[in-house]
Amino acid sequence: MKAAIITIGDEILIGQIVDTNSGFIAKSLDKIGVEVHEMLSISDDKKHILDTFGQLQNRVDLVIVTGGLGPTKDDVTKKTFCDYFDDELVVDELVLAHVTELIEGYFKRPITQINKDQALVPSKCTVLFNQVGTAPGMWMKKENTVFISLPGVPYEMKHLVEHQIIPKVIKEYKRPYILHQTVLTYGQGESLVAERIEEWEDSLPEFIKLAYLPSPGRVRLRLSARGTDKEMLENELATQIKSLDAIIHDIIVGFDEDETLEVVVLKMLKEQNKTITIAESCTGGRIAATITAVPGASLCFKGGLVCYATQTKIDVLDVSEKLIAEHSVVSAAVASEMAIKVKALFNADYAIATTGNAGPSKGDAAAEIGTIFIAIATPNAVIVEEFNFGQPREKVTDRAVVKSLEMLQKEILKNVC
The missing domain is CATH 3.90.950.20 (CinA-like)
Structure with missing residues (x-):
């Protein structure tokens, strides 16, 4: 199962902000066996967005879009979704009630028309209810590809990914297992480490890939196993890690992605x-x-x-x-x-x-x-x-x-x- 991640926003393209959303989404998808095929950052331009959608159509199973959802006039994603799916915007009453409660109940100010427009969604979409913000997510399918739109605000995006998208993908799609094991080494450079483990690396089974992730003073070795038999993958990864430890035990300091x-x-x-x-x-x-x-x-x-x-x-x-x-x-x-x-x-x-x-x-x-x-x-x-x-x-x-x-x-x- 393949996915593409799109971030929309001129502020990303000019370097005003750094895109952290794509990394979070990619890690979340990887954990449930969804392979991220590509990541794109594109401008707030309707034609650019439509062209990108067309290029990804039927090439991937999921297209997850962040950004372009909000109360301001330059947020174009919902309108572009309507154009791509030949749809129209309608008011979602549950979202409207939620937005009203946030504005009038929490922020203690009168709701404006711009706020109310947050409840406009394409009529054919499945609404992904945003409990921590005003802009809902949207889930729409065309032929063999699902297009998902999420707000660009990181904490809102993360909430929707964790509580709406991941459970829905797990429920609706059959996926392979993708397991990773990271070995953290310190004190030797990438080329020297590669030389020491060359024979071991050449003997890895086809379903296990090795990646070198160097940074100053350290090299992370990430093993990725992909397949349908989770127990077999776990056992083989454990066997390979044991063999690797025997070769470079002197420079290994940890066996976890987060164990810096x-x-x-x-x-x-x-x-x-x-x-x-x-x-x-x-x-x-x-x-x-x-x-x-x-x-x-x-x-x-x-x-x-x-x-x-x-x-x-x-x-x-x-x-x-x-x-x-x-x-x-x-x-x-x-x-x-x-x-x-x-x-x-x-x-x-x-x-x-x-x-x-x-x-x-x-x-x-x-x-x-x-x-x-x-x-x-x-x-x-x-x-x-x-x-x-x-x-x-x-x-x-x-x-x-x-x-x-x-x-x-x-x-x-x-x-x-």
Whole structure:
């Protein structure tokens, strides 16, 4: 079963907003065995929309459209649906009652004609009732293709996908199983990982596909199995993952799409009832932001400092001015001192400290641009490593964040009781 996802809106095409709806819809469809054939972003133009509908007609089973539904005059989707299906707009009384209750009951203002027009829907459509907004979804079928229109507001779209579309697709269509297993690796690049697992990859059965998903400092390996026998697919995926683990066990840190390194590290800290703090210079709070983005991080993360300026390291962290003068602010000695001081300040079990030249200029230090020192203070020692991540600046900070977490994980493993 194949689907296409269309986002309508000039604001997407000019880069004013980022389309996050398509990703959510694609993941939701994938979970129930619907293959997304293509994603398109198109303008708020009736002819463009009609042409796109015509191109997708009978090529896919589902076309899901987001955007172009709302109270303003430039929302064209409903009218375009009427043109494509040779239909007319009529008032849906249930939707009208819902809109009236929202406007007059919740917002406490008189309902206008523009608000009432939200209840206009094509007469032939199945209305997808929107409990969290005013614009209803629409489900219409022409020949072998179902066209579904959803509001572009993300939380409204998500509600309709989860509570209306997915249950309806499950009920009305027979679908294959699509199962995924993600292996999270850290510390080696895509080409090196590919070289190490080449023989294993070549031996995969035809119904299992491998995708490499690289990002700074890490590579996700996603195995996707497709078929009609769910138990067989699950067993084969488990067998292949076991074989893969035997080959690259040293760089595998997790087996779940959502089990990022920060999730893994926090899980380890929670299991050991340990805490972490951070003193950041060149990473500018990025490590702390990465950690606190994980729900439940407050159980182990005690806090941190962004000591960006040299004087701040002296005044706030009490790093020795003499030490900085002797070794430079970008040095192993200063990184180590920062980790020790912040660990003591927050009374934490572990600490991370970063200092470096992310670029594009050298700042207060003579070290080469791209040079980063990362220190990890543990209950028993301080470990410092030097790296040069090159340029540009964003790459340097991204790599520093990943490498800091990778080093922390290794030290936690060493200190397991």
